[in-house]
Amino acid sequence: MPCLSSVLSSFFAIVDPRSFPPLLICLALAIVLSATCRRRKIQENERKDEAPLPPGPRGFPVVGFLPFLVPNLHQCFMQLARVHGPIFKLWIGTKLYVIISSPLLAKQVVQDFDATFANREPNAAARVFSYGGKDIGFAPYGAQWKTLRKIFVREMQSPWNLDALYVHRQVELAKRIEEIEGKVGTPIDVGDLAFRTVINMISRMFWGGTLDEHRAVQIGDEFREAVMRLMTIIGKPNVSDFFPVLARFDVQGIERDMKEVVSWMGEIFEFAIDRRIANAGKAKGGRDFMKILLDYEDEETGRSFSLEQIKALLMDVVVGGTGTTTTIIVWTMTELMVNPFALRRVQAELSEVVGLDNAVEESHVPRLTYLHAVVKETLRLHPAAPLLLPRSPIETCNVGGYAIPKGAKVFLNVWVMHIDPEYWVDPLAFHPERFLREGMISADYKGGCPFYMPFGAGRRICAGLALGERMLTYIIATFLHLFEWEPPHGRTVDLSERLGVVLEKLTPLVAVPRIRVHHSEKQEVGE
Ligand code: HEM
Numbered sequence: 087m088p089c090l091s092s093v094l095s096s097f098f099a100i101v102d103p104r105s106f107p108p109l110l111i112c113l114a115l116a117i118v119l120s121a122t123c124r125r126r127k128i129q130e131n132e133r134k135d136e137a138p139l140p141p142g143p144r145g146f147p148v149v150g151f152l153p154f155l156v157p158n159l160h161q162c163f164m165q166l167a168r169v170h171g172p173i174f175k176l177w178i179g180t181k182l183y184v185i186i187s188s189p190l191l192a193k194q195v196v197q198d199f200d201a202t203f204a205n206r207e208p209n210a211a212a213r214v215f216s217y218g219g220k221d222i223g224f225a226p227y228g229a230q231w232k233t234l235r236k237i238f239v240r241e242m243q244s245p246w247n248l249d250a251l252y253v254h255r256q257v258e259l260a261k262r263i264e265e266i267e268g269k270v271g272t273p274i275d276v277g278d279l280a281f282r283t284v285i286n287m288i289s290r291m292f293w294g295g296t297l298d299e300h301r302a303v304q305i306g307d308e309f310r311e312a313v314m315r316l317m318t319i320i321g322k323p324n325v326s327d328f329f330p331v332l333a334r335f336d337v338q339g340i341e342r343d344m345k346e347v348v349s350w351m352g353e354i355f356e357f358a359i360d361r362r363i364a365n366a367g368k369a370k371g372g373r374d375f376m377k378i379l380l381d382y383e384d385e386e387t388g389r390s391f392s393l394e395q396i397k398a399l400l401m402d403v404v405v406g407g408t409g410t411t412t413t414i415i416v417w418t419m420t421e422l423m424v425n426p427f428a429l430r431r432v433q434a435e436l437s438e439v440v441g442l443d444n445a446v447e448e449s450h451v452p453r454l455t456y457l458h459a460v461v462k463e464t465l466r467l468h469p470a471a472p473l474l475l476p477r478s479p480i481e482t483c484n485v486g487g488y489a490i491p492k493g494a495k496v497f498l499n500v501w502v503m504h505i506d507p508e509y510w511v512d513p514l515a516f517h518p519e520r521f522l523r524e525g526m527i528s529a530d531y532k533g534g535c536p537f538y539m540p541f542g543a544g545r546r547i548c549a550g551l552a553l554g555e556r557m558l559t560y561i562i563a564t565f566l567h568l569f570e571w572e573p574p575h576g577r578t579v580d581l582s583e584r585l586g587v588v589l590e591k592l593t594p595l596v597a598v599p600r601i602r603v604h605h606s607e608k609q610e611v612g613e
Pocket of ligand 1: 224235406407410469470471474475476544546547549550554555
């Protein structure tokens with residue numbers, strides 16, 4: 087919900103007061119009444135529970151803190167934490183938001199009270215996106231979420247299955263390499279390149295090569311367009327979320343726009359599912375993701391996944407998996423371009439482990455120790471989701487001596503924890519070596535270290551971690567092994583950031599590739 091301060095202006099721009107005075111008066115009354123009732127109810131509960139609500143800025147009547155929020159919420163929340171402390175609250179309309187900025191309190195949420203906080207409450211756009219919470223990312227904590235997540239994490243992304251699907255990642259990466267070779271010496275938008283690599287890898291792992299090449303390429307392109315549109319819609323602040331009483335009016339048309347894109351993507355998914363069923367048995371490279379979903383039958387009830395559940399999961403993967411992975415590829419390349427010493431060290435390691443006569447294989451990746459440290463350091467400074475995905479406790483819970491009421495939206499500002507000087511030496515410096523020290527062994531991606539959680543933690547930790555990590559390291563290693571990357575003549579690389587749906591670079595990373603290892607010496611990809 088970036089740039090929330092624009093909500094009111096866009097709201098009043100849509101609902102012209104001169105043309106709808108009675109409607110406007112009714113809406114205003116409804117807002118005031120519902121805001122007052124909701125806050126009073128929560129404050130009464132507070133008296134009953136005795137624990138106070140966390141401190142926080144006062145804001146205006148009715149709209150609360152809404153007019154004061156600025157873009158780059160993670161930074162805005164850091165400033166507020168300096169004044170109000172490591173746990174503070176904000177009222178925005180009738181919704182209560184709680185922001186946690188200290189590893190010790192975050193640990194209570196994702197470890198001590200993990201089950202209570204493993205719930206999510208999707209906003210209006212996310213409800214449409216997830217077919218009413220039938221996916222993994224926005225589903226409430228419960229049996230349906232557990233089953234889908236179990237199949238996705240344990241079966242679809244088991245090491246065995248990911249190994250079996252390696253050929254698809256290899257084929258897609260080889261295509262991008264050919265493309266880069268055709269553009270050597272000319273500037274390339276690295277974000278666009280990374281995005282196309284990731285989305286095509288993901289699509290191919292789903293359809294398992296059962297679509298003909300032309301249609302597969304077309305689907306990749308269509309997804310790219312749809313994902314971009316979806317990201318813009320999801321990122322728009324929505325007055326329906328702050329005043330649920332207004333949700334039925336969809337005053338900004340956000341739900342309407344979301345329904346349009348979701349139904350468009352749904353049609354592509356249905357086409358691919360039909361083709362997958364028709365081509366059963368023809369898939370190459372192991373059990374593709376779609377087959378696992380289509381074959382699933384619950385052991386006790388014999389029930390399979392519904393079409394909507396499958397489409398909702400596909401939305402998570404196509405949208406949740408691409409933006410995050412792409413932005414981390416871009417940030418890693420950016421950091422290496424401004425830190426030539428680290429770049430030289432990564433490339434020296436690649437020369438040693440992979441060899442100058444070979445292409446990178448995924449089997450090389452576990453031995454690229456320094457590259458892993460570089461990626462970890464990038465994820466520390468530029469976590470793709472700096473506030474994670476908001477949690478919503480299923481019952482009122484006491485954290486750090488404060489009550490977090492049932493239904494409040496809780497953000498963990500991991501970005502601030504990743505640069506907390508109490509836990510990190512010289513926290514703002516890009517220094518991958520810190521992850522090679524012995525004491526840092528616990529700072530992995532599994533969420534056990536409360537001051538380092540780039541993939542989240544607890545039951546709701548990223549469900550695509552295994553796949554995301556594989557794609558990320560394989561793509562970066564290949565780009566850096568085969569090519570040298572430099573900014574175009576006279577241009578510098580900057581590190582400014584922007585929080586949209588993910589934390590991305592404010593300006594695109596444009597770089598000029600030059601051959602480092604020659605194509606003729608590379609291994610052929612066997613499709
Ligand atoms: C570098 C890549 C990625 C990063 C940094 C990343 C990060 C995250 C984070 C921070 C969360 C929220 C966790 C929390 O609230 O505790 C999340 C959730 C999620 N991610 Fe990822 N992610 C990445 C790649 C992927 C990929 C490739 C997929 C799918 C193939 C994926 C699917 C999901 C899903 C489904 C959830 C929701 C989990 C749930 O609510 O149970 N992610 N991710």
